[in-house]
Amino acid sequence: MRHFLLLALSAAGFAGAAGAVDSPQPPATAPVSTHSANPLLGLPPVPVPANNPQSQAKIALGDKLFHDKRFSIDGTISCASCHDDDKAFTDNLPVSVGHHGLTGTRNAPTVINAAFYKFQFWDGREPDLEGQSKGPFINPVEAGLPSHQPILDIVRSDPDYKAAFQDVFNVADAKLTMEHVAKAIASFERSIVAGNSAFDRFYFKGDQTALSEQQKRGFQLFLGQGRCVSCHVIEQDQALFTDNRFHNIGVGINAIQADVPRLAFAFLEAKNKGGDVDQMVLTDKKSSELGRFAVTDGISEMGAFKTPTLRNIALTAPYMHDGSLKTLKEVIIHYSNGGVTPATAPVNPYLSGGIRPLNLLDSQIDDLVAFLESLTSQQYLKPTAAKPGESHE
Numbered sequence: 350m351r352h353f354l355l356l357a358l359s360a361a362g363f364a365g366a367a368g369a370v371d372s373p374q375p376p377a378t379a380p381v382s383t384h385s386a387n388p389l390l391g392l393p394p395v396p397v398p399a400n401n402p403q404s405q406a407k408i409a410l411g412d413k414l415f416h417d418k419r420f421s422i423d424g425t426i427s428c429a430s431c432h433d434d435d436k437a438f439t440d441n442l443p444v445s446v447g448h449h450g451l452t453g454t455r456n457a458p459t460v461i462n463a464a465f466y467k468f469q470f471w472d473g474r475e476p477d478l479e480g481q482s483k484g485p486f487i488n489p490v491e492a493g494l495p496s497h498q499p500i501l502d503i504v505r506s507d508p509d510y511k512a513a514f515q516d517v518f519n520v521a522d523a524k525l526t527m528e529h530v531a532k533a534i535a536s537f538e539r540s541i542v543a544g545n546s547a548f549d550r551f552y553f554k555g556d557q558t559a560l561s562e563q564q565k566r567g568f569q570l571f572l573g574q575g576r577c578v579s580c581h582v583i584e585q586d587q588a589l590f591t592d593n594r595f596h597n598i599g600v601g602i603n604a605i606q607a608d609v610p611r612l613a614f615a616f617l618e619a620k621n622k623g624g625d626v627d628q629m630v631l632t633d634k635k636s637s638e639l640g641r642f643a644v645t646d647g648i649s650e651m652g653a654f655k656t657p658t659l660r661n662i663a664l665t666a667p668y669m670h671d672g673s674l675k676t677l678k679e680v681i682i683h684y685s686n687g688g689v690t691p692a693t694a695p696v697n698p699y700l701s702g703g704i705r706p707l708n709l710l711d712s713q714i715d716d717l718v719a720f721l722e723s724l725t726s727q728q729y730l731k732p733t734a735a736k737p738g739e740s741h742e
């Protein structure tokens with residue numbers, strides 16, 4: 350409750366009181382960042398596992414692996430195909446497109462700040478970035494490789510990779526495994542962190558000019574009537590906008606609602622027979638909608654997905670695990686309706702207790718959207734006006 354009180358005070362115009370006193374220091378393990386000064390304002394230290402310390406050379410190697418299209422069945426797909434540096438590390442598509450134009454079932458989340466999650470993926474089926482990064486290569490609708498062997502063949506023979514792996518991990522030939530590849534990619538991802546948004550300057554530095562009046566009203570709604578902060582958490586000295594938990598907020602589940610018992614049973618049966626959860630949820634739309642249930646087998650987590658961060662949210666449309674909501678306005682309307690889209694749709698029986706109709710006015714919906722737009726990190730802000738003769742990408 351203490352946090353909430355501080356938040357409420359802060360929202361009432363005492364910004365800075367809560368945050369400025371102990372504004373976060375860059376952590377000892379700060380990743381090497383090529384971005385603007387103070388990229389970590391508003392963020393905690395990046396968690397780095399003891400067995401995979403950051404280094405400049407490792408990050409550079411991970412960067413190269415992340416962008417290498419040779420690690421796919423048709424040579425057209427790299428991690429960056431779906432997590433594009435120029436699109437805030439997402440693809441801006443409802444659901445991702447893999448090799449040969451195959452579509453998956455889920456929206457590609459941004460990799461920016463993924464390092465802070467306690468679970469990876471919408472259903473949290475991987476605990477860490479190292480584990481996560483091996484999946485896409487062999488997923489049938491992503492890079493589509495039959496096994497990791499083709500990747501190992503390349504990194505063990507390509508002179509540049511050979512030298513880099515030797516330098517970073519002191520390994521070569523058969524000793525060079527997917528664990529090394531995964532570690533390098535994860536290190537690169539841990540360098541893709543971004544704080545320092547207008548909101549951070551307002552809240553953690555007390556800069557009253559950083560937010561517009563409308564954004565300040567939106568922030569009040571975020572804390573108060575909207576109750577957004579109960580899941581998209583803001584703490585006293587940092588804000589990840591996630592509780593690292595899973596909730597059914599009424600997205601996608603209506604497509605399978607009538608069929609849930611049968612689907613759940615069939616899924617468990619397939620899983621018990623050795624079915625691969627990663628492949629099942631990304632290739633079958635109905636299995637995808639089971640959400641966290643697919644991982645924990647817990648019926649209370651039916652249709653529940655991870656609370657995503659809201660940092661840089663203005664850049665990562667469309668929204669939700671299935672990409673079904675096109676704009677931030679549609680998202681707020683979904684919440685205002687009490688977790689249903691369209692407003693006349695039935696409320697699903699597994700809906701989180703935290704989701705209730707908010708009955709927001711149109712102007713309040715706009716205020717909340719404006720607030721969400723203040724969460725874009727400085728380095729991802731596009732210039733507002735193109736110079737004459739220049740075209741916007």
Ligand code: HEC
Pocket residue numbers: 415426427428429430431432445446447448453455456457458459460463466468469470471472478481482483485486490491492534538630631
């Ligand atoms: C074909 C498109 C595609 C490719 C290629 C791809 N991803 Fe993803 N990525 C996705 C989708 C879709 C999800 C969400 C899947 C889910 O949650 O079930 C995702 C999830 C993630 C996440 C979890 C983020 C979060 O918020 O939980 C990370 C990290 C990530 N990808 C990194 C990578 C890396 C590293 C590679 C390359 C090895 C890669 N991706 C290749 C589409 C892709």
Ligand code: HEC
Pocket residue numbers: 571575576577578579580581595596597598600653654655656657658659662665667668669670671677680681684701703704717
């Ligand atoms: C009960 C917890 C909870 C509450 C309360 C909540 N959210 Fe969410 N939010 C989530 C979860 C979980 C998701 C992902 C759901 C999914 O994809 O099925 C999400 C997704 C979102 C997304 C889309 C993110 C993306 O990357 O696609 C936005 C934007 C958002 N919420 C904003 C808000 C706002 C604004 C409020 C307050 C009006 C709010 N949320 C209240 C849990 C919550």
